[in-house]
Amino acid sequence: xxxxxxxxxxxxxxxxxxGDLDSLFTALGLREESFxxxxxxxxxxxxxxxxxxxxNRRRTATNKASVIFVDRTLDLAGAVGHHGDNLAEKIxxxxxxxxxxxxxxxxxxxxxxxxxxxxxxxxxxxxxCLAQPNDPAAKALWESFMxxxxxxxxxxxxxxxxxxxxxxxxxxxxSMGEVTPEQLSSYIQLFKxxxxxxxNHCGLLQLVLATVxxxxxxxxxxxxxxxAFERLLLQTIGESEMxxxxxxxxxxxxxxxxxxxxxxxxxxxxxxxxxxxxVVGEIKCGKELDAAEEEVKKALVKAICDEPEPSPLLQKxx
Numbered sequence: 001x002x003x004x005x006x007x008x009x010x011x012x013x014x015x016x017x018x019g020d021l022d023s024l025f026t027a028l029g030l031r032e033e034s035f036x037x038x039x040x041x042x043x044x045x046x047x048x049x050x051x052x053x054x055x056n057r058r059r060t061a062t063n064k065a066s067v068i069f070v071d072r073t074l075d076l077a078g079a080v081g082h083h084g085d086n087l088a089e090k091i092x093x094x095x096x097x098x099x100x101x102x103x104x105x106x107x108x109x110x111x112x113x114x115x116x117x118x119x120x121x122x123x124x125x126x127x128x129c130l131a132q133p134n135d136p137a138a139k140a141l142w143e144s145f146m147x148x149x150x151x152x153x154x155x156x157x158x159x160x161x162x163x164x165x166x167x168x169x170x171x172x173x174x175s176m177g178e179v180t181p182e183q184l185s186s187y188i189q190l191f192k193x194x195x196x197x198x199x200n201h202c203g204l205l206q207l208v209l210a211t212v213x214x215x216x217x218x219x220x221x222x223x224x225x226x227x228a229f230e231r232l233l234l235q236t237i238g239e240s241e242m243x244x245x246x247x248x249x250x251x252x253x254x255x256x257x258x259x260x261x262x263x264x265x266x267x268x269x270x271x272x273x274x275x276x277x278x279v280v281g282e283i284k285c286g287k288e289l290d291a292a293e294e295e296v297k298k299a300l301v302k303a304i305c306d307e308p309e310p311s312p313l314l315q316k317x318x
Contacts, residue, residue, distance in 0.1 A: 034066075226271075
């Protein structure tokens with residue numbers, strides 16, 4: 001891909017960037033040697049190499065420097081991807097955000113009260129959260145959520161809960177085998193009527209409740225589907241051209257009245273498309289790709305237009 005193959009706006013942006021870089025290197029008195037990682041980086045490096053003012057500068061500059069240009073498209077893959085078997089990332093993605101915070105979530109605390117309600121949006125009880133700086137056990141458990149695989153992290157949650165209950169002389173029965181959300185909930189119930197135990201281990205209980213609510217959340221199964229599909233895409237991209245990848249995606253784009261709870265919504269496809277185009281690298285343009293992209297566009301536009309109540313994201317896009 002050369003500069004001439006880029007859209008006009010991007011060509012102008014590259015030229016402006018090259019001009020700014022040359023001004024910076026002139027101020028620093030640099031004679032650079034450029035390296036590039038990625039398609040767009042190669043365009044920028046090549047344009048800088050052939051830029052007339054830069055050639056003149058390099059003849060007289062006294063300071064040598066190596067400059068590495070790196071494409072940032074994989075940063076997008078990091079933002080939209082579903083990465084591995086990590087409980088912390090699932091909790092942060094699935095549970096609602098704590099008001100006024102970007103990196104913490106609301107944990108529903110109703111289960112620890114005598115309040116009887118099936119309303120998940122009940123706001124009578126103040127929500128819990130993940131940040132527990134004054135609770136060593138909770139901090140250690142959160143470290144486990146971030147560093148261990150989900151199965152191991154959930155077992156750590158059970159272990160911490162059992163140890164806390166034992167210290168408070170609560171009648172807990174340790175069971176072996178797989179940890180279930182129901183089992184964790186039954187352990188949490190032991191603390192419910194013991195205010196001293198509740199106070200002593202409140203931070204830990206909030207993290208375990210976050211675990212239970214995440215494991216029970218319908219979005220968690222979709223998360224696992226996303227992860228499996230992304231792995232399949234990576235395999236397919238390695239073996240096929242972009243048109244065949246898009247053709248695989250096409251039948252999965254369904255309008256609202258044809259979707260089941262297990263099907264992807266419009267927002268999900270936007271996330272998948274960002275992921276695909278971020279990881280695929282250089283794409284060979286041609287009639288086949290144009291046709292495949294056009295079909296995906298048509299299906300996606302129809303699905304968006306058929307939404308009875310578009311989400312805030314879709315409203316913003318449209």
